[in-house]
Amino acid sequence: MPNLNDLPPYRRAKLLWDYAHFGVWRVDQMVREAAGKPCHLNGVPVPDPPRVAVLGDDGRFHLMSGDQMHCSKKQAGQGWEHRQYCSWSVGDAGPTQERDPAQHQALEHRWFVKAEGDGLPLGSVQVELRCAGGGYGGFHFWPPPPAKTPVIRRLRAVLVEALGPDCHLCRALPGAMVDHDYATGMIRGLLCRLCNRVVEECPHVDNCAKADYMNNPPAAHLALPYPRYLAWEPKKSTRNRKIELLGFDPLAEWRSPR
Known part of the structure; x- marks a missing residue:
């Protein structure tokens, strides 16, 4: 051994x-x-290849490969479902990212996206225009x-x-x-x-x-x-x-x- x-x-x-x-x-x-x-x-x-960036009707670019939009967990009649979660605490000095159970607040935003137009090379899309939703967080594709x-x-x-x-x-x-x-x-x-x-x-x-x-x-x-x-x-x-x-x-x- x-x-x-x-x-x-x-x-x-x-x-x-x-x-x-x-x-x-x-x-x-x-x-x-x-x-x-x-x-x-x-x-x-x-x-699956190819991986491309597709403009959505929410104004963001979404990464797709095959028939999957990777920033969405599922597709519905309204489009690809997206969820984004934000949480913060409010102290005497105002909002902070430090988690305080007594002062904790959270917000979840849910929206649907339909793809528009042809796919673009991933590297051609600026970071601020990329969708940050989905379960893959910061370690995305x-x-x-x-x-x-x-x-x-x-x-x-x-x-x-x-x-x-x-x-x-x-x-x-x-x-x-x-x-x-x-x-x-x-x-x-x-x-x-x-x-x-x-x-x-x-x-x-x-x-x-x-x-x-x-x-x-x-x-x-x-x-x-x-x-x-x-x-x-x-x-x-x-x-x-x-x-x-x-x-x-x-x-x-x-x-x-x-």
């Missing part, structure tokens, strides 16, 4: 970092218990905005050309984040925001989509280094808290010299 020490050194260290509150023994148990039970991906269904850093824009373009625009792990959502191995500094692939947040929490040595992605990165053959000055560094307070929980810094040998 695989254990924590069977993971590659950096993956072992990152797992200890992410689950420092469990302690070393419990993280090792987590790896043992996960054997034979692969991680689930984000659960988002892969939409619309293309991500251009990266703010020129070098990341160039790297994303290379990855899209070589391996496609959708997440190189789940293949369901558009790739938004240039992912790299902090141990080697080499780029692994292009991930959606959901997969990018959780991929390194995978406790499996192998035989899991996330583990296989990290062990055999799809972009390895491109040999693309990630800019070192853009690499992630935790806050000092976070690092001190992890050290306090574990008794050591699991990522110490991969820290950038200061």
Whole structure:
């Protein structure tokens, strides 16, 4: 049965970092218990091609693929049903996003949309004109905005050309984040925001989509280094808290010299 020490050194260290509150023994148990039970991906269904933006009679553009409008859960006689939920709290200083059960207020808006006109390429529609309704929230199928850093824009373009625009792990959502191995500094692939947040929490040595992605990165053959000055560094307070929980810094040998 695989254990924590069977993971590659950096993956072992990152797992200890992410689950420092469990302690070393419990993280090792987590790896043992996960054997034979692969991680689930984000659960988002892969939409049928082509994906296009269609103008609705509400003045917004809606993403459609096949006969499905993805910002709507169902179609009725009046059109595609949409729901959008907003909640807030009202304090002495006025409305706030902080949730206060005693002062909580909410509003749900429901409307129906009929599609008008032909589909347009998704990337041609400005963000403020896109429909934000539906159950997929912020992790929708619309293309991500251009990266703010020129070098990341160039790297994303290379990855899209070589391996496609959708997440190189789940293949369901558009790739938004240039992912790299902090141990080697080499780029692994292009991930959606959901997969990018959780991929390194995978406790499996192998035989899991996330583990296989990290062990055999799809972009390895491109040999693309990630800019070192853009690499992630935790806050000092976070690092001190992890050290306090574990008794050591699991990522110490991969820290950038200061």
